[in-house]
Amino acid sequence: xxxxxxxxxxxxxxxxxxxxxxxxxxxxLDGFDLGVGILSLTAQGExxxxxxxxxxxxxWDANETWLVLMxxxxxxxxxxxxxxxxxxxxxxxxxxxVGLILxxxxxxxxxxxxxxxxxxxxxxxxxxxxxxxxxxxxxxVFEGIKVDELGHFVGGTxxxxxxxxxxxxLTLIQGYVLIGSTYLILKTTGELQKNHYRTxxxxxxxxxxxxxFITVTTPILWDxxxxxxxxxxxxxxFALIPLLGLALxxxxxxxxxxxxxxxxxxxxxxxxxxxxIGLGFLIFPKIIxxxxxxxxxxxxxxxxxxxxxxxxxxxxxxxxxxxxxxFVFRGKIVTESH
Amino acid sequence: xxxxxxxxxxxxxxQFALTAIFHMLWPVLTTGMGIYLVIVExxxxxTRNITYYHHARFWTKLYLLNFGIGVATGLPMAxxxxxxxxxxxxxxxxxxxxxxxxxxxxxxxxxxxxxxxMVFGWERVPPLVHFVATICVAIGANLSTFxxxxxxxxxxxxxxxxxxxxxxxxxxxxxxxxxxFTLNSFLHMFLATLETALFVIGGISAWYLLxxxxxxxxxxxxxxxxVALIAVAPLQIFLGHLSAEQVYHYQPTKLAAMEALWETVxxxxxxxxxxxxxxxxxLEKNTWELKxxxxxxxxLELKSTLDAPIQGLKEWSPNDRPKMVGMVYYSFRIMIxxxxxxxxxxxxxxxxxxxxxxxxxxxxxxxxxxxSWLFAGPLGYIAVExxxxxxxxxxxxxxxxxxxxxxxxxxxxxxxxxxFSLSGxxxxxxxxxxxxxxxxxxxIQKGPDLTLPVPRMVVPSDSAQHIPDQRPAExxxx
Numbered sequence: 001x002x003x004x005x006x007x008x009x010x011x012x013x014x015x016x017x018x019x020x021x022x023x024x025x026x027x028x029l030d031g032f033d034l035g036v037g038i039l040s041l042t043a044q045g046e047x048x049x050x051x052x053x054x055x056x057x058x059x060w061d062a063n064e065t066w067l068v069l070m071x072x073x074x075x076x077x078x079x080x081x082x083x084x085x086x087x088x089x090x091x092x093x094x095x096x097x098v099g100l101i102l103x104x105x106x107x108x109x110x111x112x113x114x115x116x117x118x119x120x121x122x123x124x125x126x127x128x129x130x131x132x133x134x135x136x137x138x139x140x141v142f143e144g145i146k147v148d149e150l151g152h153f154v155g156g157t158x159x160x161x162x163x164x165x166x167x168x169x170l171t172l173i174q175g176y177v178l179i180g181s182t183y184l185i186l187k188t189t190g191e192l193q194k195n196h197y198r199t200x201x202x203x204x205x206x207x208x209x210x211x212x213f214i215t216v217t218t219p220i221l222w223d224x225x226x227x228x229x230x231x232x233x234x235x236x237x238f239a240l241i242p243l244l245g246l247a248l249x250x251x252x253x254x255x256x257x258x259x260x261x262x263x264x265x266x267x268x269x270x271x272x273x274x275x276x277i278g279l280g281f282l283i284f285p286k287i288i289x290x291x292x293x294x295x296x297x298x299x300x301x302x303x304x305x306x307x308x309x310x311x312x313x314x315x316x317x318x319x320x321x322x323x324x325x326x327f328v329f330r331g332k333i334v335t336e337s338h
Numbered sequence: 339x340x341x342x343x344x345x346x347x348x349x350x351x352x353q354f355a356l357t358a359i360f361h362m363l364w365p366v367l368t369t370g371m372g373i374y375l376v377i378v379e380x381x382x383x384x385t386r387n388i389t390y391y392h393h394a395r396f397w398t399k400l401y402l403l404n405f406g407i408g409v410a411t412g413l414p415m416a417x418x419x420x421x422x423x424x425x426x427x428x429x430x431x432x433x434x435x436x437x438x439x440x441x442x443x444x445x446x447x448x449x450x451x452x453x454x455x456m457v458f459g460w461e462r463v464p465p466l467v468h469f470v471a472t473i474c475v476a477i478g479a480n481l482s483t484f485x486x487x488x489x490x491x492x493x494x495x496x497x498x499x500x501x502x503x504x505x506x507x508x509x510x511x512x513x514x515x516x517x518x519f520t521l522n523s524f525l526h527m528f529l530a531t532l533e534t535a536l537f538v539i540g541g542i543s544a545w546y547l548l549x550x551x552x553x554x555x556x557x558x559x560x561x562x563x564x565v566a567l568i569a570v571a572p573l574q575i576f577l578g579h580l581s582a583e584q585v586y587h588y589q590p591t592k593l594a595a596m597e598a599l600w601e602t603v604x605x606x607x608x609x610x611x612x613x614x615x616x617x618x619x620x621l622e623k624n625t626w627e628l629k630x631x632x633x634x635x636x637x638l639e640l641k642s643t644l645d646a647p648i649q650g651l652k653e654w655s656p657n658d659r660p661k662m663v664g665m666v667y668y669s670f671r672i673m674i675x676x677x678x679x680x681x682x683x684x685x686x687x688x689x690x691x692x693x694x695x696x697x698x699x700x701x702x703x704x705x706x707x708x709x710s711w712l713f714a715g716p717l718g719y720i721a722v723e724x725x726x727x728x729x730x731x732x733x734x735x736x737x738x739x740x741x742x743x744x745x746x747x748x749x750x751x752x753x754x755x756x757x758f759s760l761s762g763x764x765x766x767x768x769x770x771x772x773x774x775x776x777x778x779x780x781x782i783q784k785g786p787d788l789t790l791p792v793p794r795m796v797v798p799s800d801s802a803q804h805i806p807d808q809r810p811a812e813x814x815x816x
Contacts, residue, residue: 058454061409065442065450068416072435072442075419079431086420086427087749093421094759097413098766104410105770108403112777153424157755299432306511307436311443318447325454328462 012298014308015077016284018315019070024276026066028179028269033063035180037103037127038173039199040120048192049120051333053110055187058329060107062322064100076307080151080297081287088145088153089137092160096133102126131176135169136160141283142168142218142225144290151292164221171210178203179272182264187333200264201256208249211275215242218282224290225282234281241278245271347748349756350422353763355730357414359723360767364408364774366722369483370535371401372476375456377562379472383465388792393559395460396786397539402457403777407770409450414763416442422756426737426747430506433499433514434489441485449478460793468795483531484524491519494729495588496738506738518588522580529574530725533680534718536563536570541715542782544708547701555786557698560711564687571681578677579637585732586638586648589739591659592732594651595666597634598624601650606643609634613671617663622652657735666732669724676721683710 036052043049075082086093103126110119143164146155181200185193219226229238248271255263287294298304375394382390416438419427427435455463455471463471492498498514499507508514540563546556586593593599598617603609611633615624635644651659660666687707690696695704702708737744 058458061406061450061453062447064409065447068413068446069439069442071416071420072439075427075431075435076437076439077435079428079435082420082431082435083424083427083749086417087424087751090421090749090751090755090759093417094762097417098762100413101410101766104413105407105773108406109773109777112403112780157752299435300507302511303432303436303508306508307439310440314443314447318443318451321451325451328455328459 007301008298009295011301011304011308012077012294013285015073015298015304016287016294018311019073019077020276020280021315022066022070022073024273026063026070027276028272029059029063029066031176031272032179032183033060034103034127034131035176035178036184037124037180038131038177039180039184039196041124041128042199046116046120049116051188051192052184053107053123055184055333057107059325061104062325064104067100073307073311077299077304078287078294078297079299081292084145084147084151084153084288084292088155089140089160091157092133092136092140094133096130096137099126099129099131099133103130128173131173132169135172136165138172139165139168141289142214143222144224145288147288147291151288151296164217167210168214171207171214174203174206174210175272175275178207179265179268182268186261186265189332197256197259201253204249204252204256211245222290228282237281238278241274245274248274344753344757346751346753346756347745349753349760350748350751351744353422353756353760354418356760357411357418357763357767358726358730360771361408361411361415362723362726363719363771364404364411365479365482366531366534366719367538368401368405368408368535369479370531370533371397371404371539372472372479373532374535374539374562374566375401376472376476377566379469383469389555389558391792392555392786392788392790395790397559398457399781400778402453403774403781405453407774411767411770421759422749422751423737423747424749426742429501429504429742429747430738433492433506433508433511436511437485437489437492437515441482441489445478445481445485447478448481449475452478461795464795465793480528483527487524487527488515488517488520490729491523492517493738494523494733495519496741501741504742506741519584522577522584526574526577526581526725529570529577530718530722533567533570533574534722536566537680537711537714537718538716539563540567541712544711544715545782546785548705548708548712550702552785552788553698553701555788557696557701560701561691561696564684564691567680567684568688571677571684575677575681578674583638589733590649591651591654592666592728594649594653595660595663595732596670596728597648598627598663598667599648599650600624600652602653603634603644603648603650605645605647608632608643609638609648611637615667617667619661619663660732660734662731662734666728669727669731673721673724673728676717676724679717680714683714687711 033056036056040049040052043052071082074085102122106119106123106126110116110123113119137160139162140160143162145153146159148154178200181196181203184196185200188196219229228234248267252264252267252271255267283289285293285295287297375397378390378393378397381387382394419434419438452471452474455468456475459468459471492514495518496506496514497517498511499509501507539559543556543560543563546552547560582593582596585596598612598615600617600623608631610629610631612624612627612629615627617623618625632642634648635641638648639645651663687696690704690707695701733739735743735745737747
């Protein structure tokens with residue numbers, strides 16, 4: 001064994017973990033953001049929509065930054081994966097970017113516009129498109145990306161579009177609606193809050209159906225997933241995850257029924273975390289499923305160390321001021337009359 | 339003809355160029371304006387003069403409008419390298435990706451996270467915390483400039499490692515980050531954003547002064563801008579000169595295109611400088627030109643004759659030199675003309691000020707001067723765009739100068755797919771451009787709110803009490 005070998009294993013793993021963390025924070029934070037956006041399409045009246053958008057005003061761009069962060073880190077740490085995955089997912093990612101752009105400009109334009117209707121619609125539609133694009137990308141990750149022996153993309157332009165990826169995308173959208181609803185339960189009062197107890201309950205059901213579907217079909221449809229899933233010791237972990245998930249969903253239903261304010265969001269966070277851990281186990285150590293590993297796609301060890309030195313000490317700082325930001329704007333959204 | 343336009347590389351280049359040119363319009367203002375906002379807020383905290391507080395609030399409105407669109411239009415920039423330029427991303431990812439990763443982590447995150455407090459936090463955090471947030475936003479934006487310019491400079495003067503089997507292997511990161519172009523390019527761009535923002539603020543102030551609206555308020559911002567420009571405008575010309583000199587030393591093909599120089603000028607001879615020319619790629623010469631003898635030697639070496647030859651475009655085969663000579667040539671001249679005009683306008687206005695003609699009660703008698711400022715308002719944008727065209731079109735046919743060609747760097751995507759994303763993005767960007775102007779105009783027409791009271795947090799009261807979330811409370815809860 002060469003002296004560098006442990007390092008060449010360890011560093012890509014550290015970066016896989018960091019990227020996972022960025023993606024996880026993105027999905028959680030922009031997840032409720034996008035969810036609120038999608039819900040705004042169903043909101044009755046301008047006043048309610050205003051409250052919905054106000055609840056995001058100070059956080060949306062910080063939330064979205066985690067995606068930029070993940071893109072940049074993927075580029076630096078796993079250049080091959082960045083190149084191949086973005087190439088393979090061109091259309092869904094353009095869809096996502098277009099959606100995010102529409103959403104972001106709606107905030108600024110709506111603020112200044114007299115006729116707010118058009119920007120309300122672009123905000124909701126943008127949120128939906130962004131979630132849809134992400135859902136297709138996730139679906140494609142389950143199915144795998146066709147590459148040659150060098151790890152370059154060799155599939156077709158429309159590979160990402162299958163009935164399975166459509167269902168994964170719809171499930172992700174439901175998940176975002178769920179987390180958006182539970183966030184709004186925390187931030188609002190009165191009729192609006194009651195309304196989101198309802199949307200949260202519906203979204204819990206639809207997400208549950210989608211999740212069961214994905215859990216069952218993944219090992220049936222994809223050989224690589226099946227091989228991984230039914231080999232000890234992972235089989236125990238995979239047996240545990242759905243059980244824990246069911247327990248959390250029961251807890252979520254209960255807290256919605258009891259009309260608790262913070263608990264639904266906490267349960268949703270935990271459910272997202274659990275799904276994410278499951279996905280992580282399913283993919284690791286692949287970075288371009290099903291064939292290219294993190295070790296093949298990683299940048300040179302010197303690059304990984306160099307990036308780690310700087311990004312490593314920044315992560316706690318970034319997390320710290322994000323938490324401070326949420327703390328500053330804690331509490332319900334109220335108006336002057338209160 | 340149409341076929342030539344429909345190939346993958348051309349479409350990817352077009353998409354990159356157009357998204358970059360449009361995206362630039364928004365951050366170029368906010369990056370410079372961030373520094374202005376820090377200055378205004380510092381004056382507010384130091385003097386406790388409420389007018390500075392009102393300045394901070396008023397200009398923040400324009401800032402926010404531009405920031406949001408800047409973030410939105412920047413997203414394709416962050417993803418485009420992988421989407422359209424996968425072979426490039428893979429070849430130089432070890433370094434280029436690291437630098438862009440730093441831009442995201444250190445710079446953009448800092449800016450985006452503190453923006454919430456800067457815009458909505460006046461009533462919720464103590465003044466000093468708010469000031470720190472404003473500073474962090476400004477630092478974040480300028481750190482972005484640094485990392486982007488470091489990455490782009492590396493494309494111009496690749497240093498710190500070598501290409502082995504088509505992949506760049508980094509040997510020294512600090513050498514790569516601090517490649518020959520980085521420092522000058524960063525400072526040139528830093529001043530460019532500042533100068534653009536200052537002339538936008540100056541131009542808007544001039545508009546109010548011409549309209550005799552809030553004269554007291556806007557003659558203050560006008561003078562603040564003027565004081566800053568006394569340092570910035572001449573320094574920018576100096577840095578521009580240093581940058582051109584660097585191009586001469588490191589990128590001879592680009593310099594030849596910037597000057598539309600087809601024939602080599604040998605050493606120890608004076609070199610002429612052309613003011614205007616009609617370059618023809620086909621004939622490999624300028625079909626017409628207007629020259630000033632000996633000026634180029636002075637510009638490059640401050641001497642009447644040159645120590646070393648300046649190579650003309652014909653020294654290289656057509657495949658190894660930029661094809662859009664006219665575009666590079668005129669972009670360069672437009673940038674220089676605007677920079678010179680800025681310095682002259684600043685000089686003239688300072689002279690009027692010194693003569694006592696800019697007192698608030700006299701200021702709108704300087705009609706032609708204020709009109710010139712109004713005219714100067716958008717010119718900074720044009721200069722910045724022209725500078726980037728010189729920088730990046732002049733680098734062609736290389737994506738990494740002398741090492742990696744642009745044609746070898748594009749993803750193998752069907753042209754129709756790129757055409758789809760290209761037209762979608764263009765349509766959106768064009769709409770955003772028009773909407774930004776429209777809403778910017780609305781904000782300006784509405785004017786500053788001079789009745790806004792001092793934020794509660796400045797007068798400490800029962801601050802231990804829980805403050806509810808109270809952002810732009812535009813509606814009633816029910």
